[in-house]
Amino acid sequence: MEIKKTSLNKLHQSNDAKFVEFAGYEMPIQYSKGIIEEHKFTRSNSGIFDVSHMGQLFIYGDESLTEELEKIFPLDLKNLKQNCSKYSFLMNEDAGIYDDLIITKIEAGYLIILNAACKDQDFEVLSNLLGSKFKMNLDNNRSLIAIQGPKTVEILNPIINGVDQLNFMTGNWFDSYNQKLFVTRSGYTGEDGFEISISNDKAEKFVENLIENGAQLIGLGARDTLRMEAGLCLYGHELDINKTPVEANLRWAISKTRLSNGGFIGSKKIMNQLKDGASQIRVGIKPEGRLIAREKTKIFDDTDKQIGEITSGTFGPSVNGPIAMGYVDKQFSKVDTKILLEVRGKKYPANVCALPFYKKNYVKGVN
Amino acid sequence: MSEVKFSKEHEWITLEGDVATIGITKHATEMLGDIVFAELPEKGSNVEKDGTAGVVESTKAASDVYTPVSGEIVDTNQAIVDDPSKINEDPEGSAWFFKLKMKDQSEMDGLMNKEEYDKFAKESAS
Numbered sequence: 403m404e405i406k407k408t409s410l411n412k413l414h415q416s417n418d419a420k421f422v423e424f425a426g427y428e429m430p431i432q433y434s435k436g437i438i439e440e441h442k443f444t445r446s447n448s449g450i451f452d453v454s455h456m457g458q459l460f461i462y463g464d465e466s467l468t469e470e471l472e473k474i475f476p477l478d479l480k481n482l483k484q485n486c487s488k489y490s491f492l493m494n495e496d497a498g499i500y501d502d503l504i505i506t507k508i509e510a511g512y513l514i515i516l517n518a519a520c521k522d523q524d525f526e527v528l529s530n531l532l533g534s535k536f537k538m539n540l541d542n543n544r545s546l547i548a549i550q551g552p553k554t555v556e557i558l559n560p561i562i563n564g565v566d567q568l569n570f571m572t573g574n575w576f577d578s579y580n581q582k583l584f585v586t587r588s589g590y591t592g593e594d595g596f597e598i599s600i601s602n603d604k605a606e607k608f609v610e611n612l613i614e615n616g617a618q619l620i621g622l623g624a625r626d627t628l629r630m631e632a633g634l635c636l637y638g639h640e641l642d643i644n645k646t647p648v649e650a651n652l653r654w655a656i657s658k659t660r661l662s663n664g665g666f667i668g669s670k671k672i673m674n675q676l677k678d679g680a681s682q683i684r685v686g687i688k689p690e691g692r693l694i695a696r697e698k699t700k701i702f703d704d705t706d707k708q709i710g711e712i713t714s715g716t717f718g719p720s721v722n723g724p725i726a727m728g729y730v731d732k733q734f735s736k737v738d739t740k741i742l743l744e745v746r747g748k749k750y751p752a753n754v755c756a757l758p759f760y761k762k763n764y765v766k767g768v769n
Numbered sequence: 770m771s772e773v774k775f776s777k778e779h780e781w782i783t784l785e786g787d788v789a790t791i792g793i794t795k796h797a798t799e800m801l802g803d804i805v806f807a808e809l810p811e812k813g814s815n816v817e818k819d820g821t822a823g824v825v826e827s828t829k830a831a832s833d834v835y836t837p838v839s840g841e842i843v844d845t846n847q848a849i850v851d852d853p854s855k856i857n858e859d860p861e862g863s864a865w866f867f868k869l870k871m872k873d874q875s876e877m878d879g880l881m882n883k884e885e886y887d888k889f890a891k892e893s894a895s
Binding site: 693694717719 | 829830
């Protein structure tokens with residue numbers, strides 16, 4: 403299959419991007435300055451991420467759509483206000499995760515942002531569940547640009563006037579570039595920021611304007627170190643079809659009102675796990691010293707019994723040390739539990755720790 | 770000090786008497802990206818030509834470091850273990866990896882000179 407390119411591909415090339423294949427797309431892993439510089443720039447200034455490979459699924463419908471979606475997602479959608487977003491997941495009957503996603507209530511229905519590698523299957527699963535009653539559009543004519551970091555508001559607001567009035571996890575339509583852009587105040591780096599849905603033909607111009615205002619392009623490499631420091635899950639690593647939201651320690655994303663009555667796909671399994679506890683749970687892990695423990699590193703207790711496995715591990719540029727996430731047996735999931743990581747045949751000490759590794763405050767209560 | 774020589778695994782080596790100093794090339798660091806971890810062989814241990822003699826990890830991945838010649842490790846560079854970013858800054862100078870006492874100096878014969886290595890690196894990168 404031919405590799406797909408986003409509408410920013412030429413701009414990546416002219417900014418000396420190193421490319422990798424990601425979910426069938428040619429995507430920039432880094433630019434000339436490298437992952438650590440890009441990471442730090444995002445934390446101190448404003449980084450631009452091409453996330454156009456992600457799916458933008460518009461589903462149109464009235465209250466009956468809300469009712470149908472409540473049978474699928476563990477969210478209180480009836481009480482979700484228009485233009486408000488929630489993090490959620492698409493699950494099977496066993497509460498195994500097909501995908502994690504952001505769903506926003508818009509005037510005409512819902513906008514769901516899906517992972518690139520999952521979006522086609524998600525569309526199929528949702529089509530089968532919803533039938534033909536509601537119009538669904540996985541929109542390939544729109545690009546998605548994330549812009550993240552403390553200087554983002556002052557860089558973006560002159561280009562898309564009024565975005566400074568958005569609260570975190572809300573969105574709205576804005577007029578710019580002779581079109582309606584959908585902008586949400588959200589992101590996946592642990593920084594304040596926005597995601598902008600814009601027509602493909604205007605995406606390059608928009609990003610050039612952001613760069614003129616002082617933002618810089620950031621690759622997938624730094625996106626990964628940023629989201630790991632923020633303790634956020636990446637599908638295919640922390641999450642997959644064999645993991646449930648309870649095991650992934652994401653129960654906060656399940657609306658409380660839905661936990662008492664259930665009625666969504668996977669609710670039985672989730673309620674049982676909440677009652678009895680899951681056998682394994684996702685935790686943060688801090689290796690001692692400078693040791694880096696990558697995905698698939700085995701985790702042991704002090705009796706040489708394997709108790710889990712790392713799902714993501716790297717060097718965190720802002721915490722200036724190694725960080726990891728993984729699944730461990732429940733009795734080892736308490737903060738400060740000593741564990742051992744097997745790297746290149748030797749066992750090294752590490753500690754279970756609280757997430758996130760790096761914390762900043764999101765913008766709330768602007769209006 | 771001898772002329773600097775290079776291996777196909779992207780190490781450089783210089784010889785002074787029978788003690789060789791070994792590190793990784795600038796080209797290698799450019800391929801690896803930001804280096805965030807380095808592990809070196811133990812002083813007094815013996816390493817074999819083309820065998821592993823350490824590890825470097827970048828933000829992206831782990832890579833073995835090989836030794837282009839055999840010998841006994843007589844010194845290692847703790848500074849790059851304490852601050853691995855030094856390897857990106859000065860890979861072919863202050864960020865050497867280890868020194869070893871060579872057993873058989875004829876092992877130097879098969880290695881490349883600078884011109885040959887630059888050509889090899891350019892071809893292997895494309």
